[in-house]
Amino acid sequence: MNFSPVNIEIMKKVRLLFTIVAFGCLYSVNIAFAQWETVMTDIIPSGIYISPDYDRDRTLFVLDNSRVLWRSTNEGFTWTKSLVAQDMSTPEFLRFEMSDEFSADGTAFIIKKNGEVLKTVDSGTTWNLLTDIPSKITDIASRPVTDQFKYTYALTAIGGPEDLFATENFWESWNLVQNVAVQSDGYPELKISSEAASAEIIAILAENEILLSTDGGKNFYNSFNQGFETAFSDLAFSPSFSQDSTLYVSDWKNVWINHHAGNPLTWTKSELQMESMPVKLAIAPSAQNNLTVYATSAEKVVKRSFDGGTSWENFGSPLNMTTSQIAVTEDAPYIVFLGIVNDDLTSGKLLKSELINGAYDIQSLQSVKCYPNPATGETMLEFTVQKPGNITLTIFDVLGNTLSSRNLGIFSTGRQAARISLTGDLAITGLYFCRLQSGEESHTVKLAVK
Numbered sequence: 001m002n003f004s005p006v007n008i009e010i011m012k013k014v015r016l017l018f019t020i021v022a023f024g025c026l027y028s029v030n031i032a033f034a035q036w037e038t039v040m041t042d043i044i045p046s047g048i049y050i051s052p053d054y055d056r057d058r059t060l061f062v063l064d065n066s067r068v069l070w071r072s073t074n075e076g077f078t079w080t081k082s083l084v085a086q087d088m089s090t091p092e093f094l095r096f097e098m099s100d101e102f103s104a105d106g107t108a109f110i111i112k113k114n115g116e117v118l119k120t121v122d123s124g125t126t127w128n129l130l131t132d133i134p135s136k137i138t139d140i141a142s143r144p145v146t147d148q149f150k151y152t153y154a155l156t157a158i159g160g161p162e163d164l165f166a167t168e169n170f171w172e173s174w175n176l177v178q179n180v181a182v183q184s185d186g187y188p189e190l191k192i193s194s195e196a197a198s199a200e201i202i203a204i205l206a207e208n209e210i211l212l213s214t215d216g217g218k219n220f221y222n223s224f225n226q227g228f229e230t231a232f233s234d235l236a237f238s239p240s241f242s243q244d245s246t247l248y249v250s251d252w253k254n255v256w257i258n259h260h261a262g263n264p265l266t267w268t269k270s271e272l273q274m275e276s277m278p279v280k281l282a283i284a285p286s287a288q289n290n291l292t293v294y295a296t297s298a299e300k301v302v303k304r305s306f307d308g309g310t311s312w313e314n315f316g317s318p319l320n321m322t323t324s325q326i327a328v329t330e331d332a333p334y335i336v337f338l339g340i341v342n343d344d345l346t347s348g349k350l351l352k353s354e355l356i357n358g359a360y361d362i363q364s365l366q367s368v369k370c371y372p373n374p375a376t377g378e379t380m381l382e383f384t385v386q387k388p389g390n391i392t393l394t395i396f397d398v399l400g401n402t403l404s405s406r407n408l409g410i411f412s413t414g415r416q417a418a419r420i421s422l423t424g425d426l427a428i429t430g431l432y433f434c435r436l437q438s439g440e441e442s443h444t445v446k447l448a449v450k
Helices: 005-032
Strands: 036-041 045-050 060-064 068-072 080-084 093-098 108-112 117-120 137-142 152-156 163-167 175-179 189-192 202-205 209-213 221-225 234-237 247-250 254-258 267-271 281-283 293-295 303-305 322-328 336-341 348-353 365-371 378-385 389-397 402-411 414-421 430-438 441-449
Touching: 045 093, 045 322, 045 336, 045 348, 060 093, 093 137, 108 137, 137 189, 152 189, 189 234, 202 234, 221 254, 234 281, 247 281, 281 322, 293 322, 365 430, 365 441, 378 389, 378 430, 378 441, 389 414
Parallel strands: none
Antiparallel strands: 036 348, 045 060, 060 068, 068 080, 093 108, 108 117, 137 152, 152 163, 163 175, 189 202, 202 209, 209 221, 234 247, 247 254, 254 267, 281 293, 293 303, 322 336, 336 348, 365 378, 378 414, 389 402, 389 430, 430 441
């Protein structure tokens, strides 16, 4: 077929326009839309917990229907059962809490619905029942480490009375701090600002009220009394609370915002959804810069706000299940983990987003893949560089053991590739993970060796 010069010129313009649109779509994916990967199936996520040192240990836990605690040490690629309920016919686990120094001390706690607390010091491999602690605990929380003492609080509220206890000598003895009259028949939550500068700010989240203390629990005041048809479902402090004094609370339809350290007269409502379902919150680590807040929704989509919760947009297209649990890694570029459940709450999945750099940043690496995969002898790791920089490659097995680590050098922008020789330990048939690192950003892909 022959084309005239005019037709050829038109085709060039069409091709250029298509290229611009394609790159615009690629860019908008990073800005406004989520790309999700399924990392767990056949579960009912009732809690997602990410290690404070996720950048180093790649560890996260998921509560499955409050009966099984799952653990992954490789970003969610593989999972093991860390703890199983004694009676699988009844939801047994209430909440899970990790130490601020989890990567170093392997310490975590799980609270049972009967008020008992189990502790692990080996990252969830073995668990022991704690005995010399207050009884009927509903939640525990620790202040950020600021000195040689580490304050840990425990709230007892199962069957009353509601008391706040504290220990500052690594759980060896507990002191009653305050009796708090919580108006709730459920399991009140204990929240503490994660910022060292505001470590004495403590919140108790009950079904119908929020109690706040600005002096480490010695005195509480009623910050918010929910006199509406739905109950409170989540509470989150701003990452820079000492500077912006911002507190977020959600119920089954709205997100409430307070920019005055919980002053009872200064709460404002931001409507999130029309349907009624508990809303869970997650605040991006860069929120102090771009005010990014994420929320689950009955509309089967994640909601995202770039203005601190004042307005909301869909973060990606609607899913085929309702979003129910959400958590964000602490260090940017960050990852969102999302729990979704079907309409009758009998099944669900855990999803993982691509790396997110914030509202206006662009990823350094994109489109990372191995080819061929499965492979024998060697494979090519292909990737697109958006920002020039030094790139390293680490390969590890399903247990998290590092098998190979090398510096690939400095790459310019564009499509790039690195050859991987499958020799030694990498020649053994099995599943492996290849992680590319550029600055603080990393991408991990699966590699099957046959």
